[in-house]
Amino acid sequence: AQRVTQPEKLLSVFKGAPVELKCNYSYSGSPELFWYVQYSRQRLQLLLRHISRESIKGFTADLNKGETSFHLKKPFAQEEDSAMYYCALSPKAAGNKLTFGGGTRVLVKP
């Protein structure tokens, strides 16, 4: 069975400060990891996936298989980054049947 843990329910940072959202997972096989974001009054949308190795909206995430982590980072938070963030895992080549973490709410203060 797979599990995704996001230990922080709420992260509050000032504009321009770095932000890091923690994500730890447990899965015995080879996982694919994702970060999804939900802005206020919008639907859930993909932010990034580890296999694409892209930086989206200044966010990056590195898969650390040794620590089974996939933390999301941004060096300088912006007010528009305020949203709900979910880390998710899917077994590789299994059709993205996602297991989500509980989510972290990010509040960026001016």
Next chain:
Amino acid sequence: ETGVTQSPTHLIKTRGQQVTLRCSSQSGHNTVSWYQQALGQGPQFIFQYYREEENGRGNFPPRFSGLQFPNYSSELNVNALELDDSALYLCASSLAGGEETQYFGPGTRLLVL
């Protein structure tokens, strides 16, 4: 290109009743996944349909069932509703059996009294 739509937006049922939720996939997408999101939690995978066949199921009882139609739209049916079924139900569509990016709908909020 039309995005994923879901109907109804919200509804109220009583315990023991049955409910059908509907999802229209994004144009050209042949895969639909359903998720249940309880208040304050992340979405939980219910099942996935690919080309009208169930293509994987999460840890949900058989009273949760689904269908996918030839136009790739989908239904989620829940029988014998329980109070704990109160949640936001999300569907997501994608290409290629789910291997490509999933696009989520706005959800249907179900309240069971």
